[in-house]
Amino acid sequence: MKKAIVIFGSTGNLMYKKLIPALDKIIQKRLVDEDFRIFAVARKQITIDEFIDIAKDKVKDHIDWAKFKSHLEYILFDIKNVEDYRTLKNKLNKDGYDDISVYLAVPPKLFPVIAKGVSQSKLVEKNNHHKRIVFEKPFGEDLESAKDINRELWKCFDENQIYRIDHYLGKEMIQNILVVRFANIIFENSWNHQAIRSITILSKESEGVMSRGNYYDKIGALKDMLQSHLLQMAALILMDKPQDFSSEAIKDAKVKALKNLAFDEKKLILGQYNGYRDAEKVDDNSQTETFVYAEASVKDQAWEGVPIHFVTGKKLEEKRSEIIVHFHEKNDLGDYFPKTKPQEDKLIIKVSPNEGVEFQFSVKEPGLGNNIQKASLDYCHNCKAMENTPEAYERLLIDLLNNQRTLFTRWDEIETTWKLIDELKGHHSKLYHYDSYQDIINVLKEKGVLVNDL
Ligand SMILES: NC(=O)c1ccc[n+]([C@@H]2O[C@H](COP(=O)([O-])OP(=O)(O)OC[C@H]3O[C@@H](n4cnc5c(N)ncnc54)[C@H](OP(=O)(O)O)[C@@H]3O)[C@@H](O)[C@H]2O)c1
Missing domain, CATH: 3.40.50.720 (NAD(P)-binding Rossmann-like Domain)
Known part of the structure; x- marks a missing residue:
């Protein structure tokens, strides 16, 4: 043809x-x-x-x-x-x-x-x-x-x-979530509240709104980032194993996971960077958020008591998108293997700009002592590629031309994510103004939010 x-x-x-x-x-x-x-x-x-x-x-x-x-x-x-x-x-x-x-x-x-x-x-x-x-x-x-x-x-x-289109779905590491989760029995069998303490999904940008004020000022970070990219990442992280890996079965599993998500509006923190209102085509009194911290729980026994933290914002100290899975700490090694500091195991799926998977786990310190320390297995996905890994749009356009729908969103995914965002939007939150990422961290600390890997 x-x-x-x-x-x-x-x-x-x-x-x-x-x-x-x-x-x-x-x-x-x-x-x-x-x-x-x-x-x-x-x-x-x-x-x-x-x-x-x-x-x-x-x-x-x-x-x-x-x-x-x-x-x-x-x-x-x-x-x-x-x-x-x-x-x-x-x-x-x-x-x-x-x-x-x-x-x-x-x-x-x-x-x-x-x-x-x-x-x-x-x-x-x-x-x-x-x-x-x-x-x-x-x-x-x-x-x-x-x-x-x-x-x-x-x-x-x-x-x-x-x-x-949600172009995040075209990113290499977003597609890799399913492989890491379902091709590795060690993760597949520990993907629940018994092993996992919390999950953080973050996408930080160092740039401000630049020339996109006309679009962004009407939308804000909740709608621009959380409704689409961050919730898509959450769906892939939280979904059950699909019946098969067909496009429809994956979407069914994602929608089920999204429907189980419930945001806690008391734990919503919105911010706006100072200088945002001076940007081209941004209202002088704009109340649009450029930073969001939100917390959700999952209405599913497998995820009971596991908070999902979402973080996204502009004009932060770095550009980084990651999913961080925090495992429970093991505390039953007694005095023979003392801990000098908290030793939590983590799986980090690095989406951009670095692409890869890092697993941080506990080992015995080298030498005669028995202290426990952290070690890391750090796989770099884009270092392995012979050339740059394909950009998201390249992958999406190829799939489009070949009638392959898995990486595009179905209507019920959009419907479910908008329901979640509309409910959050309906709750009136204070807007914190920030000059630096540290200002945001201080607000989060004040509110008692876990900030160790944000
Ligand atoms: N830019 C990005 O990085 C980005 C990322 C993700 C999603 N998107 C989405 O992609 C879409 C396009 O974004 P964009 O940044 O490319 O926007 P843009 O720079 O404003 O370009 C919009 C295009 O639409 C045309 N257009 C606007 N009004 C028109 C009208 N009344 N009649 C005919 N043509 C009209 C413009 O033509 P003229 O040149 O003649 O005005 C231009 O070709 C939007 O839905 C946006 O949300 C963009």
Whole structure:
């Protein structure tokens, strides 16, 4: 089948930052055929050469522009005009493209109008599984708006044709969670409250909001990070072993885990970094949170009494995304093996920028004494790769083109996560202002929150 991808919003930040570099890699690695085409759809009246010149200026990665151009067509388009959709559909038909992915890299408010045009023109016709449509995150701004969008989409497309992106799912170490958990009997058998004391899921950023104030100020960290990336990580960490490793079975297990999560609104701490309100297109009196600490429990006997800590924020002291599983301390070794300090075993799944798995465990100190000390097995995933591990968008685009849905979110995952966030949002929390990460740590300590690996 001849494959094509149609990208709406092809003059936007996502196109330059992620989609062009990922598509270039896919072409370079010959993961698509020579006749694969990218139809870049936009409203700017420019030629393909002008499009490439603008892109050259904006894209930071090294691109083989000549090769990229050979796969590219630039299409001037009015998203409100159904004739433009029909013209594009006829062109694709005439050129023999019968496997089509339509990618909406546009603000979410445009999802319904574009989806309608795509459906009315039969660019993506319902139930044809060689035609699919992709939506970027955020999918809605709360449960109601997400439901509104989804209701419209289901009129036009089958759920199996709808691909909702959470790019964290394309990251190597997020996919590795399932392998670490279910391919290793030592973890599989100790994945419960008897062995595990708590779990921390964190994603810290050192940068501020930069030029994305227009988007971010309406959304904030709870909706931008917790609703999507952090809850997706939680689902993969907490889910039971799926019936099989099919896309649907994995999603069933994730949804069950998400439905069992309950946030404790008394343990919600929100912050905003000083200087945020000076950023471009941010309200002078903005109450938007740029930092979130939240704590949840799991309504499942296997996880009884195990708190799940979520931490995310901007303008922190480092960029780091990790999942840290804290095991209970063993205390029954008596005086023969004394402990000089608390010795807790941990499994750390490093998501970014380092990728890997570290297991910290207890050993006897070398020498004549019998003290216990910490040792670590530290596997570096991106060091092992012959070249850089694939970027999330490269993986997601390849899966999309091959109709592989596991790394895309199903509607009930979105619905469940929005329910959780809406409930948390409904609770009015004080907004702490911070200059440094230490300020945040001080607030967390004041509130009695465990801070040892944040
Ligand atoms: N940028 C990221 O890193 C990132 C990360 C994750 C998710 N996302 C999501 O990806 C989507 C796109 O983000 P972005 O950062 O690329 O946004 P952006 O830089 O604002 O670009 C939006 C694109 O949509 C087009 N557009 C906007 N309004 C339009 C209209 N009324 N009619 C036709 N075209 C219109 C723009 O065209 P013009 O150039 O003509 O204005 C541009 O091509 C959003 O849903 C965002 O939440 C982005």
